[in-house]
Amino acid sequence: MKLTMRLGERSYDIVLKRGALANLGQLANLARKVFIVTDSGVPPEYAAAVKAQCAEGVIYTVPQGESSKSLKTYEALLCAMLEAGFGRGDAVVAVGGGVVGDLAGFAAATYMRGVDFINCPTTTLAQIDSSIGGKVAVDLGRAKNIVGAFWQPKLVVVDPDTLATLPRRHFVNGLAESVKMSLTSDAELFELFETGDVDAEIETIIRRSLLIKKSVVERDETEQGLRAILNLGHTLGHGIEAVKGVTGRHKNGLYHGECVALGMLPMIEDKRLQKRVRAVYRRLGLPARAAYDKQKVLAYMLHDKKARGGQITLVKVPGLGCWRLDKAPLAELERIVMGK
Ligand SMILES: NC(=O)c1ccc[n+]([C@@H]2O[C@H](COP(=O)([O-])OP(=O)(O)OC[C@H]3O[C@@H](n4cnc5c(N)ncnc54)[C@H](O)[C@@H]3O)[C@@H](O)[C@H]2O)c1
Structure with a gap:
């Protein structure tokens, strides 16, 4: 194809x-x-x-x-x-x-x-x-x-x-980015993760994900606006990755997709959907909860965001297949990381 x-x-x-x-x-x-x-x-x-x-x-x-x-x-x-x-x-x-x-x-x-x-x-x-x-x-x-x-x-x-x-954990790690795209843009794909056979349906998963990303990139090649939705979960995910990720050389490090998966959870506003997403993570073998040093993650994120100009734009998911971009002050990071 x-x-x-x-x-x-x-x-x-x-x-x-x-x-x-x-x-x-x-x-x-x-x-x-x-x-x-x-x-x-x-x-x-x-x-x-x-x-x-x-x-x-x-x-x-x-x-x-x-x-x-x-x-x-x-x-x-x-x-x-x-x-x-x-x-x-x-x-x-x-x-x-x-x-x-x-x-x-x-x-x-x-x-x-x-x-x-x-x-x-x-x-x-x-x-x-x-x-x-x-x-x-x-x-x-x-x-x-x-x-x-x-x-x-x-x-x-x-x-x-x-x-x-590909080792199983890496296979699953990549699926996190597809779950991400399904959350903002493809409810049917999300349902496939809830009930389908991901191994048998991998080509469908790849195709549907590529179609979502393609349509976003075609409308916003250089990330002036819309393309930011692909960053769902990445603000917190990068913080977790720096502290707990393989990049941080942590003994039990997490991979990029696993960090993004954790980073997406606080962005899902509908609590029932958040529960469904955790169930999908458990079904796939992605971390649904991870112990990380919240203070260290927050310190990294504040430093990183300041270095990048102090702006934060968060992608929120009010419901399945919907999204919203929120410009927020740096103080918002503390609420997200600390789960306040
Ligand atoms: N450019 C972008 O738009 C974009 C988007 C998301 C993530 N990323 C970046 O992607 C990187 C993570 O990519 P990744 O998860 O593919 O990790 P990776 O490239 O490190 O690959 C994971 C591991 O799998 C091994 N591997 C690769 N293919 C294999 C195969 N077919 N069989 C067996 N082993 C194989 C590799 O040697 C590696 O050890 C991060 O640096 C992240 O920042 C970029």
């Missing part, structure tokens, strides 16, 4: 098809130098399958994990591209999850002021959400995604077969 992200001259296709990775060469121009970025946790056969279709493919493997979204890894990657003689007409292909996509995309956005970028996401999170929309970035210390760009890919190839090797 093919969707088209309609962004004028930056439009591109999103191909969702089992086995599509092995046919990338039929979908994209690989008759040039292709810099294939992957990470050490992604089964190497995926990048190898892409390389086999390239005229001149180079595989570049970064260590797995959020810490690869750093300026250091980014610089090393650019140096490798330069040394391998990559030019403006060549291409970068990401084969991996959101970490690889964000890092490789940012390298593509900035190398020689921008080269073609093709994203082949291999995690649920990346297939559902992060591979489309053009947000690419690296972290600056604990500040997530602070150095980045809007750089749309030329093509996104979603091959759900690659999810077969």
Whole structure:
């Protein structure tokens, strides 16, 4: 199945098809130098399958994990591209999850002021959400995604077969972003999470999520307004992630989607819906309650928000399939974190 992200001259296709990775060469121009970025946790056969279709493919493997979204890894990657003689007409292909996509995309956005970028996401999170929309970035210390760009890919190839090797917790972690989109925009998708078989219906889940994100990005490519709804749960989620997340190198760290799942709960105003969402989390295996140091989370969020200009815009969910953007003072953060 093919969707088209309609962004004028930056439009591109999103191909969702089992086995599509092995046919990338039929979908994209690989008759040039292709810099294939992957990470050490992604089964190497995926990048190898892409390389086999390239005229001149180079595989570049970064260590797995959020810490690869750093300026250091980014610089090393650019140096490798330069040394391998990559030019403006060549291409970068990401084969991996959101970490690889964000890092490789940012390298593509900035190398020689921008080269073609093709994203082949291999995690649920990346297939559902992060591979489309053009947000690419690296972290600056604990500040997530602070150095980045809007750089749309030329093509996104979603091959759900690659999810077969994904550890269960990562599979479920990505579903959190789909639950997020269903809450604001697709009641039927939410009901699928309540009663459906998520493994059997994964293609439907990916397709419906991509349709929601696509429609939001098409209306607000650079996040001037509407696109903020995709940040539901992220204000608190990023705070939890900094303190308790794998980025914070916590012993029992939480993944990005798990933090977002927790961050969404206080934003749901209807208590009965909040109960249904917790039930969905328990059904999927997402955390429905997590012990975290609220003071530390609050301190991080206040610091982060001040550093980003002191504005907070919260996405609230008054009921299933509805949303509202609330501009709030910084003091609102305390109420949210402390559950007051
Ligand atoms: N750009 C955006 O719009 C956007 C949106 C949401 C999240 N993100 C970013 O995405 C990142 C999280 O992405 P993620 O959850 O995909 O994590 P990830 O990229 O770290 O991948 C999770 C783990 O799965 C492994 N892996 C990947 N594919 C695999 C496969 N098919 N089989 C086996 N193992 C596999 C990886 O090695 C990694 O260890 C965060 O940095 C977050 O900020 C970006």
